[in-house]
Amino acid sequence: DIQMTQSPSSLSASVGDRVTITCRASQSISSYLNWYQQKPGKAPKLLIYAASSLQSGVPSRFSGSGSGTDFTLTISSLQPEDFATYYCQQSYSTKITFGQGTRLEIK
């Protein structure tokens, strides 16, 4: 299995801050990396696919970058509705795997 490791596990930030979350794969996955946002009691929501493509309807303050083994999700200016848990997911293998999640909290 391809292991996905996110850092940090949790993060405190303020509205308006620029935030970066990192995801590392245990082997090269090219650009087959996706990011989801999950709020308590809700299903995950796709934000970014193929490392840097913004899913339709997602605000442009979200962006993704990286290739190979190292990837980042950046929120350029945090909004109150962005406080949630974020998961990366590799789609290089048909047996997909998720990171352990990064919980973004209000400072």
Add this chain to the structure above:
Amino acid sequence: QITLKESGPTLVKPTQTLTLTCTFSGFSLSTSGVGVGWIRQPPGKALEWLALIYWNDDKRYSPSLKSRLTITKDTSKNQVVLTMTNMDPVDTATYYCAHRHLAVAGTVYDYWGQGTLVTVSS
């Protein structure tokens, strides 16, 4: 508009078999490229992918759970069914079904059901 909804028991006993149904609308599982998957999430923990079925009946399973899982589809009813045998308390989780993103290579899920919480307890 694509929607998916999971249904099944909320409580199962250890060693029993769990059967979950995903009923969807807005797409057809007879269309080339379409897939529906199952993902679960234990309370307070991360997401774990379980299985995926494609329009052509090709199936993929999580290696760690493969021996316990079966995924099937009923195209006429717009349903996908997941069965998991020999349930254990560690299988307590919210179970989601999701639609595979058609415009993206690889397995990416762009629409998700609301999830159904399954508790395993005697």
